[in-house]
Amino acid sequence: MSDSVRSQNxxxxxxxxxxxxGDNKIxxxxxxxxxxxxxxxxxxxxxxxxxxxxxxxGGQLRPAQGSITVDGSNVHRLRRNELFVLRKRMGMLxxxxxxxxxxxxxxxxxxxLREHTHLSESMIRTLVLMKLQAVGLRxxxxxxxxxxxxxxxxxxxxxxxxxLDPMMIMYDEPFTGQDPxxxxxxxxxxxxxxxxxxxxxxxVSHDVHETSAIADYIYVVSxxxxxxxxxxxEIKQSSSEWVQQFMDGSADGPVHFHxxxxxxxxxxxxxxxxx
Amino acid sequence: MMDFIxxxxxxxxxxxxxxxxxxxFLVQTITGIxxxxxxxxxxxxxxxxxxxxxFLIISISGLFVGMVLGLQGFYILSxxxxxxxxxxxxxxxxxRELGPVVSALLFAGRAGSALTAEIGLMKATEQLSGxxxxxxxxxxxxxxxxxxxxxxxxxLLAALFSAIGIIGGQIVGxxxxxxxxxxxxxxMQAKIDFQDDIINGVIKSLVFGFVTSWIALxxxxxxxxxxxxxxxxxxxxxxxxxxxxxxLDFILTALMFGDD
Amino acid sequence: xxxxxxxxxxVGLFVAAGIAGLFFLALQVSNLSSFTEQxxxxxxxxFENSGGxxxxxxxxxxxxxxxxxxxxxxxxxxxxxxxxxxxxxQYNSIPDDTTASIFTAGLLGEQYVSLExxxxxxxxxxxxxxxxxxxxxxxxxxxxxxxxxxxxxxx
Numbered sequence: 057m058s059d060s061v062r063s064q065n066x067x068x069x070x071x072x073x074x075x076x077x078g079d080n081k082i083x084x085x086x087x088x089x090x091x092x093x094x095x096x097x098x099x100x101x102x103x104x105x106x107x108x109x110x111x112x113x114g115g116q117l118r119p120a121q122g123s124i125t126v127d128g129s130n131v132h133r134l135r136r137n138e139l140f141v142l143r144k145r146m147g148m149l150x151x152x153x154x155x156x157x158x159x160x161x162x163x164x165x166x167x168x169l170r171e172h173t174h175l176s177e178s179m180i181r182t183l184v185l186m187k188l189q190a191v192g193l194r195x196x197x198x199x200x201x202x203x204x205x206x207x208x209x210x211x212x213x214x215x216x217x218x219x220l221d222p223m224m225i226m227y228d229e230p231f232t233g234q235d236p237x238x239x240x241x242x243x244x245x246x247x248x249x250x251x252x253x254x255x256x257x258x259x260v261s262h263d264v265h266e267t268s269a270i271a272d273y274i275y276v277v278s279x280x281x282x283x284x285x286x287x288x289x290e291i292k293q294s295s296s297e298w299v300q301q302f303m304d305g306s307a308d309g310p311v312h313f314h315x316x317x318x319x320x321x322x323x324x325x326x327x328x329x330x331x
Numbered sequence: 332m333m334d335f336i337x338x339x340x341x342x343x344x345x346x347x348x349x350x351x352x353x354x355x356f357l358v359q360t361i362t363g364i365x366x367x368x369x370x371x372x373x374x375x376x377x378x379x380x381x382x383x384x385x386f387l388i389i390s391i392s393g394l395f396v397g398m399v400l401g402l403q404g405f406y407i408l409s410x411x412x413x414x415x416x417x418x419x420x421x422x423x424x425x426x427r428e429l430g431p432v433v434s435a436l437l438f439a440g441r442a443g444s445a446l447t448a449e450i451g452l453m454k455a456t457e458q459l460s461g462x463x464x465x466x467x468x469x470x471x472x473x474x475x476x477x478x479x480x481x482x483x484x485x486x487l488l489a490a491l492f493s494a495i496g497i498i499g500g501q502i503v504g505x506x507x508x509x510x511x512x513x514x515x516x517x518x519m520q521a522k523i524d525f526q527d528d529i530i531n532g533v534i535k536s537l538v539f540g541f542v543t544s545w546i547a548l549x550x551x552x553x554x555x556x557x558x559x560x561x562x563x564x565x566x567x568x569x570x571x572x573x574x575x576x577x578x579l580d581f582i583l584t585a586l587m588f589g590d591d
Numbered sequence: 592x593x594x595x596x597x598x599x600x601x602v603g604l605f606v607a608a609g610i611a612g613l614f615f616l617a618l619q620v621s622n623l624s625s626f627t628e629q630x631x632x633x634x635x636x637x638f639e640n641s642g643g644x645x646x647x648x649x650x651x652x653x654x655x656x657x658x659x660x661x662x663x664x665x666x667x668x669x670x671x672x673x674x675x676x677x678x679x680x681q682y683n684s685i686p687d688d689t690t691a692s693i694f695t696a697g698l699l700g701e702q703y704v705s706l707e708x709x710x711x712x713x714x715x716x717x718x719x720x721x722x723x724x725x726x727x728x729x730x731x732x733x734x735x736x737x738x739x740x741x742x743x744x745x746x
Contacts, residue, residue, distance in 0.1 A: 114464050143466035154461030157453075168465045171472070216465075379598045383605045422620050487609025494612040497620060516619070521649075525621040533613070 067092045067224060067256045068113060072122035075105070075112060082108055084280040085122070090224075095250055095257040097271035099264065100278050101302065101311065106260040107151070109277075110226045113258070114148060115139045127223065144172055147217030147225040151232060153209035155201040161188070161212050162197040168219045187215040191245060207238030214245060224256040225249075231263040239266055246270055264303050268292070276302060278311075353549045356470070360548070363468070363475030373476040381442045381477065382484035386491070388441055389434050393425075393492035396433060397499025400424055404500070405508045414510045418519035421500035422493075426523060426532045427588070430493030432580050435539035438485060439572035443547035446477055447568040450551025451561035459552075474552065478544045485540025486533050493532065531587045538579060543572045630680040631658060632717040636691040636704070641672035642727025643702045644693055650676045652706040657682045660704065676704060678715070686711040687719060693727035702727060 066089035073086040082105035090096045098106050111117045113124055115131045124131045126142060134142060155164050165184045169175060175183070188194040191211040201209060210230060217225055227246065231239050247270045250257045261267045268274065268288040276284035276291065276299050284291060284299040292303060301309035317323065367373050404420040450473070453459050459469040497519075504510040523529070547568045554564035641663060650658040658678035666673050678685070688709030695702050706721075715721070 111460075116460065116463060140466040140468075143464060146464070148461070148464040150457045150461050150464075152457050154457040156458055156462075157456070168467070171465070171467050213461075375599065375602050378602045378605070382609075383601045386605055386608070426616060426620065484605075484609075487606065487612065490612035490616055491609055494615045494620075497616075519620055520622055523621040524647075525617060529616050529621050532616075 065091050067127055068258070069125045070109075070113075070122070071124070073112065073119050073124065074121040075108065075117065075119045077108075081280050083119075086277075086280070086282055088275055088282065090256060090258055091273065092256050093250075093254060094272040095246065095259060095270055097259045097261060097267045097274045099261060099267060099274055099276050099302070101262060104277050104279070106262075106277065107228050110148065110228055110258070110260055113226065114143065114146060144168075144220055145223045147220075147222040149210065149213050149217050149225060149227045149230060151229045153201070153206075153213040155204075155209055155213055155216070157201050159201075160197065161193065161199050161201070161204070164201070164212060165216045165219055168216060172220060183219065184215075187219055188212075190218070190249070191215045192241070205238075207234050207241065210234075210238075210242065211245065214249070218249065218253065218255075221253065222255070224258065227257065227259045227261070229261055230259065231261055231266045239263075242266075243270055264305065268303075278302075349553070352553060353545070356474075356549050356552060357545055359470045360474050360478050360545075363471035364479050366471050367475050367479070373472075374479055377476045377480035378484060381446070381480040382487065385438055385441045385484065385488055388437055389488045389492050390495050392433065392437055393430075393495035394499040396429055396492075397421060397425065397496025398503045400429075400496065401500035401503030401508070405504055405510065414504075414508075415514035416518050416522075417500070417504045417510050418497075418515035418517075419522040421504070422497050422519045422523050423528065425493040425496045425500075426528045428580070428584070430496065431489045431532050431535035431539055432576060434489040434492040435485065435536065435543060435576045436573055438481075438488060438540070439543045439547070439569055439576065442481065442484075443543050443568050443572050444565045446481070446544070446547040447551040447554070447565045448561060450474070450477075450548060451554035451556070451564050454552065454554060455556035455558075455561060470552075474548050478548055481544030481547070482537065482540045485543070486536040489532065489536035489539075527588070531583075534587075535580065535583050538583065539576050542575050542579065546572050546575065631677045632680065632683070632715075632719075633661060633675055633677050634715050634717075634719045634721060636674050636676065636721040636724050637666070637669070637671040638674060638691075638693060638724050638726045639671060640726040640729065641674055642693055642729060643695075644672075644674065644704065644727065645701075648701060648703050650678065650704045650706065652682070652685070652708065657706070674704065683714060685715045687713040687715050688723070689715065689721060690723040690725065691721045692725035695728070 068088075068090040070086055070088040073083050073088075074081070075083045088098075098109060100106055108117065112119055113126065113131065115134070118132055126146070129138075129142060131139070131142070155161075156167065159167065162184055165187055166180050169180050169183060173180075185194055185197070188197055191214050193208060193211055193215065196204070196208065196212075201212075204212065214225075230242050230246065234242065243266050246257060246259070249255060259267060259271065268291070271288055274284075274286065274288055274291050275282050276294075278298060284294050284296050286294070291299060294300060294303075298310040300306075301311055307313050400421045401417065404417050405414060408414050408417055408420065450459075453469075453473065459473070462469045462472060501512070501515055505512040505515055550564040550568045550571070551561075554560045644660060644663060646660055646663060648660045649656045650660060658676055660674060661677040662673075662675040664673045665671075674691075685706065686709045688711040690707045690709065692705050692707065693702055694705050709723075
């Protein structure tokens with residue numbers, strides 16, 4: 057697929073993005089496109105600012121340079137209320153689920169509906185039960201968030217994210233810390249929701265296996281730059297040593313096992329300090 | 332030495348930017364109140380956790396403070412043969428100072444710390460971020476109702492504290508020590524002025540409620556979203572509230588009771 | 592929101608208790624009940640010295656409070672203290688030759704105006720003047736005089 061076709065059909069376009077936190081440059085001149093109706097994954101090791109990218113797309117953070125356009129509007133040029141209108145059409149699934157802990161499952165899913173619509177309680181009930189049915193948790197509606205397992209919490213959060221029928225969903229590390237069954241359930245859910253609701257999905261993850269199983273296109277990010285991109289098969293055949301190390305999960309390679317430190321011998325011989 | 336000056340400079344700059352953030356936060360919180368007024372249920376829920384749950388500690392403390400005042404006051408006043416003025420002493424101390432101040436300190440410890448921890452944990456667990464991504468302003472939805480509940484609860488709690496304390500003083504004074512009950516009340520009514528004492532006491536507690544809620548909510552909202560960050564923010568809430576309450580009490584007392 | 596009914600009740604009770612506390616303070620503890628601008632009339636008395644008398648000091652007759660001092664000013668011509676008193680409307684038959692004296696309640700108590708009715712059939716009205724007054728006893732003066740006297744007696 058040629059680049060121009062991708063950029064024409066993109067819902068989210070990242071252009072020349074730079075962002076830094078203090079002296080730490082998290083992104084340096086990054087270009088990305090997220091195609092409509094497709095699942096695009098951003099992969100890379102922990103701590104490379106993948107979550108930061110989602111927050112930049114959602115307008116919670118401002119880039120130092122460059123622009124991000126979502127459905128034709130530049131996110132960081134919008135006024136606050138315009139941004140809020142846009143956000144109603146974006147769903148985001150946080151790593152922790154970010155469920156409101158003082159409400160049960162039902163009220164959590166009903167929350168965006170109650171905040172943003174004037175629907176009657178019976179309408180809301182129908183919608184909430186449908187969304188919960190979609191994630192398979194209709195029977196758990198009266199549980200409180202602290203009674204849910206991590207995977208269930210994420211599924212409730214997913215039901216909440218699709219409550220307002222958004223045009224896109226951003227998933228922040230959806231598979232981290234899940235048992236194989238929960239992973240399988242989430243993989244299935246992300247794929248089927250994307251297809252049935254006509255969503256555009258952005259997945260941030262470092263779980264190579266699950267992500268490459270559902271992604272249509274993958275960006276591999278490291279050290280603030282895109283170091284590889286393509287369909288899952290293209291990525292697997294990448295010539296970059298780095299991408300190979302990441303996809304195979306080897307302990308040593310271009311990314312070293314050791315955090316930068318001075319020579320071991322010198323370190324052991326120095327006096328040290330008690331804390 | 333250079334280090335010290337540098338640290339001083341950095342801290343000064345830090346406190347000013349924090350004060351700036353806190354002011355901006357307060358303005359947003361107050362504008363948010365207008366939007367939650369049509370949704371009284373949000374306020375009601377917070378009145379419960381801020382007000383009702385502080386009710387017991389405030390009532391019991393008020394009773395004991397009043398009883399101690401009755402006891403101490405009696406010992407001092409009986410030296411001058413002025414036991415009849417016990418009511419005045421108890422009521423004036425409570426209504427002017429102890430009611431607003433002690434109940435505000437208890438409020439900061441009971442409700443303020445809970446608010447900070449709650450908001451801080453909501454931040455740490457990305458609930459605030461999540462809300463923002465759902466296009467819901469967390470300041471309006473979460474902070475404003477809690478702030479309003481704090482400002483409403485404080486004068487009510489302080490009034491309860493004073494009222495129960497005065498009754499406690501009467502129980503000890505006329506119940507145990509034999510001060511004439513009629514004198515206890517009539518001397519009090521003659522000396523305690525509605526405007527100068529009661530209204531000023533209520534104004535004090537309104538100010539304390541405002542400041543304590545502001546500090547508690549801001550510290551939670553501004554907390555570093557880790558367990559350590561939230562625990563430090565909670566400590567700061569109690570310490571800063573206590574300082575602000577006592578400092579403001581001095582200023583307000585000087586302004587209110589200055590010229591008699 | 593399952594427990595919202597009990598919550599409502601408790602919040603209701605809390606607010607009611609708080610307001611009851613405020614009412615208690617206003618009505619039972621403070622002078623609000625006597626403070627409410629009662630109907631009455633103002634009379635004036637001139638004293639050589641009004642001592643520690645203050646605005647809101649009580650005005651009483653035969654030991655019963657019938658009004659309060661509403662204003663104290665200094666007359667630069669006669670060098671007297673002009674004390675205005677507001678008397679409650681129900682006490683409208685006080686003779687116009689009444690005497691006003693400033694006394695102290697107890698040794699350390701506050702000062703008050705005591706009215707001792709005369710025998711006239713005319714009554715005090717709005718803006719009436721009390722002609723016969725007796726100033727406050729200044730403790731230092733009294734003690735000074737006492738010491739002076741006893742010193743003279745010893746001679």
